[in-house]
Amino acid sequence: MMVSFAQSLATRFATLPEQLQVAARWIADHPQDVALLSMRDQARRAGVQPATMTRLAKALGYDGYDALRAQHAEVLRRDGQGLAATARRRRPLDANSHEAAAQALLTASADQILHLQSADNLAVLAKAAAQIAMARRIYCLGQRSSYPIAWHFHYALSLITDRVQLLDGSGAVGLDVLTHAVPGDVLFVCGVAPYTRAVVEATLQAQADGLRIVAVTDSPMSPLATQQGCVLIAPTESASFLHAMTPAFAIADCLAALVARAEDPAMLVRLEGLDRQLAARNTYLPKTQKGST
Amino acid sequence: MMVSFAQSLATRFATLPEQLQVAARWIADHPQDVALLSMRDQARRAGVQPATMTRLAKALGYDGYDALRAQHAEVLRRDGQGLAATARRRRPLDANSHEAAAQALLTASADQILHLQSADNLAVLAKAAAQIAMARRIYCLGQRSSYPIAWHFHYALSLITDRVQLLDGSGAVGLDVLTHAVPGDVLFVCGVAPYTRAVVEATLQAQADGLRIVAVTDSPMSPLATQQGCVLIAPTESASFLHAMTPAFAIADCLAALVARAEDPAMLVRLEGLDRQLAARNTYLPKTQKGST
DNA sequence: TATGTAGTGAAACATTTGTTGCAAAATGTT
């Protein structure tokens, strides 16, 4: 399996001889240029002999410099056509227009979601998904702006399992359901500043009772960011004074999909069955139908 | 001032000889490769002679192929630094791991949100925001997977105005509230396939009653995509078999922020007042407090 | 038909490319 350049570089860097370090440092500082300039050019700019670049490549386990270059080119290529391509095609807009504001907000959202992909976050997501997949029972909690996240997560999971339960205030039942929880059950909780006291207290209590916590919150310093549990940080900064909840929602969306992945394949059939069931009950409309006059 | 390659190509294309057109078309289709592959490689892939590439470059006013390549490299370099920079720093992961799946899902979400920024969509967002800002009353509707979107939009708006109302089934009131609506009121509705019949019918009825419709849906062919109203298309494709609702949520998030922008500045004060009010009631916890032992 | 022009393909061109062999220098070890 192939390891990324940055990674293999970081591990080996300290053990490399002086000249190779010079070369490596330059490459690390100019990753875009690796695929765009000739090796000799890069050697010149790094202040190193051409041979050094080849030697570095081999020292890092590549066949030659071209192999290293190919990897960098691949990344450059993919990024170029995918994500940034849309952004590049933008038209300049009047800075004060709603259009410009909308563009800025959406770009910020996309950017925030991109930044969720840190190695840490991914690892926590994976761990949380595994815990949820194994759990006897999953409780979902979130109030105010976090309510849609909890609801969505609950709904998505309810399509693939009956082990999930939403802790909302409907009928004033709310948090009391947690009294039936047993150690090993999972509490999926979402909360951002200003934190709702009831949610925080319920979470702490649940943790004390031995439940596993999967928390989506806005800061590592959040009261929901318990040290033992799975903590997923979703930024809420926004150009507006309203909290941006899209990143948190994206995490819930993603986590639900991961859990679905982990569940047994029979659930796919079950899900299709649900669609058919709903269609039969006339709850849904066929997709082809058009709603205009 | 430098003219973009695509532009100078488009103007001259028709007047170019046959082989040069073949080469030009390939370049237009593979702009990322221009700087990444050797000219001879590109000629091979385009199915033309190497000489043709040089001739094309000169025909377009460049000194040689390297000049053309340099321009493409510049674009590639610049794009790499911006939005996609985070994505580039990724580590390659085991393809079957939860981490890899999470990464793919999040990237897809970010990508989908970026693609919401078409000129059309932005214009519709602006129009919808304007209508909502002016409306006497705003009703929010959405069921099943669309419920969190409607709820979130309702909640966000409720922070800045009291003219908004959620149409949910709690207490079996639901859609009956719409009977009090008058022409000019706005119905914010969210729905994706398979469409809930009740939602579609309520929307059509509301439109017939003279309400303005702001619809978030998954396709221009959706029954909610009425011709008169503001239709916002949010893709739901996902690697999972669960619908991706993040784009729709992002739209709601963005639209709420736009409306907030349009409202009068006094609301800012009102919002701060709300925070203080909630803090006083001990509903919320102060942010600094840490919830660990 | 003859003639000029533009387009094309193939080969040859001088450079530049990435790599490697080898000797000098630097480094650490006995």
Next chain:
DNA sequence: AACATTTTGCAACAAATGTTTCACTACATA
């Protein structure tokens, strides 16, 4: 101090690069 290793710089290498030249074709105009 003597040794073995590693690291470095230089030069040479074959391979590939971008370009140019030239002969040939196709097609228009006279």
